[in-house]
Amino acid sequence: MSGAVNMTVDGRPVQARGGQNVLGACLEAGVHVPHYCYHPGLSVAGNCRMCMVEIEGQRTPTVTGCTTPVAEGMAVRTSTPKVRAAQEAVLEYLLANHPLDCPVCDQAGECDLQDFSFRHGRGQGRFHEEKVVKHIKDLGPRVKFWGTRCIVCTRCVRFCQEVSGTGELSVIERGDHSVIDTFPGIPLDNELAGNTVDICPVGALLSSDFLYRARVWFLRATPTVCATCSKGCDITVETLEGEVQRVRPRPNPDVNEWWMCDRGRHDLDYVASPDRLASALLEGGASATSDVVARVAESLRAHAGRVAVLVSAWQTVEAAWLAQRLAQALGGRTALVARPDVPGRVYPRFRIEDDANPNRAGVERVLGPAGGPGAGAVLADLTAGRLTAALVLGGMPRWEPPPALVAALERARFVAVVDILRGPLVDLADAVLAGAAFVEKDGVYLNSAGRAQRLRRALDPPGEALCEELLLQRLLAALGHWEAGEVSAGAVFGMAAAAVPALAGLDHQGLGELGRLAGVAPSQ
Amino acid sequence: MRPAWVEPAASNQPQRYGPRGGTAHEDVFGTERTRSAEEVPRRFSEAVRAECEEICGRYPQRRAALLPLLRVAEREFGCVDLGAMRLVAEVVDVSPAHVWGVFSFYTHYRRPGTGRHLVQVCRTLPCELRGARAVWERLRSRLGVGDGETTPDGRCTLKRVECLGSCGTAPVVQVDDDYHEGLTPEAVDRLLAGVLGA
Ligand code: SF4
Ligand code: SF4
Ligand code: FES
Numbered sequence A: 001m002s003g004a005v006n007m008t009v010d011g012r013p014v015q016a017r018g019g020q021n022v023l024g025a026c027l028e029a030g031v032h033v034p035h036y037c038y039h040p041g042l043s044v045a046g047n048c049r050m051c052m053v054e055i056e057g058q059r060t061p062t063v064t065g066c067t068t069p070v071a072e073g074m075a076v077r078t079s080t081p082k083v084r085a086a087q088e089a090v091l092e093y094l095l096a097n098h099p100l101d102c103p104v105c106d107q108a109g110e111c112d113l114q115d116f117s118f119r120h121g122r123g124q125g126r127f128h129e130e131k132v133v134k135h136i137k138d139l140g141p142r143v144k145f146w147g148t149r150c151i152v153c154t155r156c157v158r159f160c161q162e163v164s165g166t167g168e169l170s171v172i173e174r175g176d177h178s179v180i181d182t183f184p185g186i187p188l189d190n191e192l193a194g195n196t197v198d199i200c201p202v203g204a205l206l207s208s209d210f211l212y213r214a215r216v217w218f219l220r221a222t223p224t225v226c227a228t229c230s231k232g233c234d235i236t237v238e239t240l241e242g243e244v245q246r247v248r249p250r251p252n253p254d255v256n257e258w259w260m261c262d263r264g265r266h267d268l269d270y271v272a273s274p275d276r277l278a279s280a281l282l283e284g285g286a287s288a289t290s291d292v293v294a295r296v297a298e299s300l301r302a303h304a305g306r307v308a309v310l311v312s313a314w315q316t317v318e319a320a321w322l323a324q325r326l327a328q329a330l331g332g333r334t335a336l337v338a339r340p341d342v343p344g345r346v347y348p349r350f351r352i353e354d355d356a357n358p359n360r361a362g363v364e365r366v367l368g369p370a371g372g373p374g375a376g377a378v379l380a381d382l383t384a385g386r387l388t389a390a391l392v393l394g395g396m397p398r399w400e401p402p403p404a405l406v407a408a409l410e411r412a413r414f415v416a417v418v419d420i421l422r423g424p425l426v427d428l429a430d431a432v433l434a435g436a437a438f439v440e441k442d443g444v445y446l447n448s449a450g451r452a453q454r455l456r457r458a459l460d461p462p463g464e465a466l467c468e469e470l471l472l473q474r475l476l477a478a479l480g481h482w483e484a485g486e487v488s489a490g491a492v493f494g495m496a497a498a499a500v501p502a503l504a505g506l507d508h509q510g511l512g513e514l515g516r517l518a519g520v521a522p523s524q
Numbered sequence B: 001m002r003p004a005w006v007e008p009a010a011s012n013q014p015q016r017y018g019p020r021g022g023t024a025h026e027d028v029f030g031t032e033r034t035r036s037a038e039e040v041p042r043r044f045s046e047a048v049r050a051e052c053e054e055i056c057g058r059y060p061q062r063r064a065a066l067l068p069l070l071r072v073a074e075r076e077f078g079c080v081d082l083g084a085m086r087l088v089a090e091v092v093d094v095s096p097a098h099v100w101g102v103f104s105f106y107t108h109y110r111r112p113g114t115g116r117h118l119v120q121v122c123r124t125l126p127c128e129l130r131g132a133r134a135v136w137e138r139l140r141s142r143l144g145v146g147d148g149e150t151t152p153d154g155r156c157t158l159k160r161v162e163c164l165g166s167c168g169t170a171p172v173v174q175v176d177d178d179y180h181e182g183l184t185p186e187a188v189d190r191l192l193a194g195v196l197g198a
Helices: A022-028 A081-096 A112-120 A155-162 A194-199 A289-302 A317-329 A360-371 A376-383 A403-411 A424-428 A468-478 A489-499 B031-036 B046-056 B062-077 B082-092 B096-105 B125-129 B132-143 B185-193
Strands: A004-009 A012-017 A052-055 A075-077 A136-138 A143-146 A169-172 A179-182 A205-207 A220-225 A234-240 A243-249 A280-282 A285-287 A307-312 A333-337 A345-347 A350-352 A389-393 A414-419 A431-434 A443-446 A451-455 B117-122 B156-161 B173-175 B178-180
Touching (some): A022 A052, A052 A081, A143 A194, A179 B096, A194 A205, A194 A243, A289 A389, A289 A431, A307 A317, A307 A376, A317 A389, A317 A468, A333 A360, A333 A376, A376 A403, A389 A403, A403 A424, A414 A424, A468 A489, B046 B062, B046 B082, B062 B082, B125 B132, B132 B185, B173 B185
Parallel strands (some): A307 A333, A307 A389, A389 A414, A414 A431, B117 B156
Antiparallel strands (some): A004 A012, A052 A075, A143 A205, A234 A243, A280 A285, A280 A431, A345 A350, A443 A451, B117 B173, B173 B178
16 A cells, blocks of 8 residues: 555644554654654554544544554544543553652653653652562663563564564563563573664663663764674764763664664774774884874885785775875875675674675775775785885774785885774884774765765764874875865865766765765756 | 662562552462473474474464463473473474463463462452452462462462453352352362362
8 A cells, every 4th residue: 555645633734655554644744642662663563552643533532543544534633632631641551660760760861751751741640559560680681671660562572573583572471560571591682682772662671781871961972874894874873071882773764774783882892992092103102193194105205106005994985085096196006905704694674794894885986996805916016025115094993904914014114004903003014193983083984785874973083093084184295195285074075076986976965864875866 | 980880679579669669579470480490391292293283274373373282281291381382482483482471471371380280260350249259268268378379288279360251150260170150168168178179
């Protein structure tokens, strides 16, 4: 069933899609209707009774919007006295056994139970009987459960049945004793488990990692993209006091729907690691960035015509394009380096990619077929002494450089490395520049489907570390090949898009929140 | 920077909440008993497997055979325990947690640790109106156990359940597979002396 259905919501004409439910149509039309069990990414359960609306001419006083299909000419009312009475009654029931422990609950501030009670509740409960107290326990290594706060909406249960397909959760017992639980011995430990915390409308499911870390209203949210695999899930990075506190998915129907995986969610420890490079290094000792830039430019110039520029698949499109310019200026050759695949995983409605690099597609497009895939030929030339100097743009966490790469670089007479963490490459380099982790910079990544999406800076790089596109502009300027002055990542992207056919027509602004497929003309 | 993790009160400790307090509920569903019994691996014989297939064949979906297969497991193993639920989950191709949810919804399957006789007392409205409370009180005092409990000699497990579907002959008590209808406290004494040999 499809096609447009004309109806009214509170007297306002609304066009819904055939087969849609009334609640979905109201929400899409921007009309607030409180609801708990309905989630656009899950099947409809119709169990919370919160989404009551009145439909003119129907015998039933109010109906649940999520279970009522839209119909031509339907007139929906979302705030009549009958609706408000139903909402009050439902909330009073939902709160009957609730401990009202908001002051110690992580959900406070982003809790639908709080918000709807405030907007639609009666303000005072009349329940004077003994409360039924349910279990509080770990459901798995990353998810904690407060049965006392659970409203048994079954979003989490349906998620595990429908999206992860792992079925660890179930409602056990019945009536006011109903409680979420796992089968003894089979914990909630799939790689999508963290999503249950996000979709729980109350403080019943909480993240063990984030637990009691911060009050959510103090967090600063930055929309960006996950870097842990090439899927490129849209995420929100939430920071406080210069640290990443929490990572959550941002809905994007074309990439990750409403979800993300726990690999990406818990992959940011390295950002605050003591191994982070916070200043430039010359022969192993800390030096001023400007001195090191000058020294690197000078040394690379001395090896002009014999320079290898290695660009990692974690670098942004902007940095890769500047690296390409640098290689051209020096008569050098470029190559892509990347982390080896980590086996991904296919769930019924979510796929984690094997490629453990966020921007292989972007770097490959910028470097072109000759300079892109496979560093083999470049490494062979370094090993054979045909190339004598190397600039490595690394920035890949949890990466062991392959022995062939290390051996080839050891043969080079001059090695400069731009990186974020100490490691074998930094140890062997003559000069090191401190770069930025992906949450510390603006730029564009292309995911495995070729979708260009924006990274946004959520934190400042540590100490004197700088974003790679700035370091590269300074290097180019020191070589006399950059007249633009120091410009933003957005401006660099504009130049890259003008030069690289595969990026034609794209710009930061136009990518918006959800990105766009590269190589597809923007629709007018 | 990061506050130490504060352990929430363990689930099995009584907690008090609300204007008149509230306590962790007693194990009337036998859930704790089922959960804490050690999981014994269960298997069906070839013949029972064939019976399961026959039952599954009666329904459009295998999962629809869940309730009758739990009955089969109960018959085979004397009760439905964790191992039995895992086995049934495998047979009807759902997750063990799903079976755990369905099983624990119903009061009428035998839990691990259930006595030789299971005495279920209806507590729904029609029975209540016809004197179920007195029947219940008599059973409780004579057997010396409460809701969901088993006599120390393992002879009887007593529990209150929702509607047994025999409102016309209320109040009703089900002992194992038989209904005892229109009961009075005196009839309970006879029942105890007879069937239950108490
Ligand atoms: S834990 Fe949360 S998502 Fe799951 S049923 Fe309870 S309230 Fe709903
Ligand atoms: S699937 Fe890949 S991109 Fe998405 S959250 Fe997981 S690691 Fe990150
Ligand atoms: S949202 Fe409609 S009943 Fe829960």
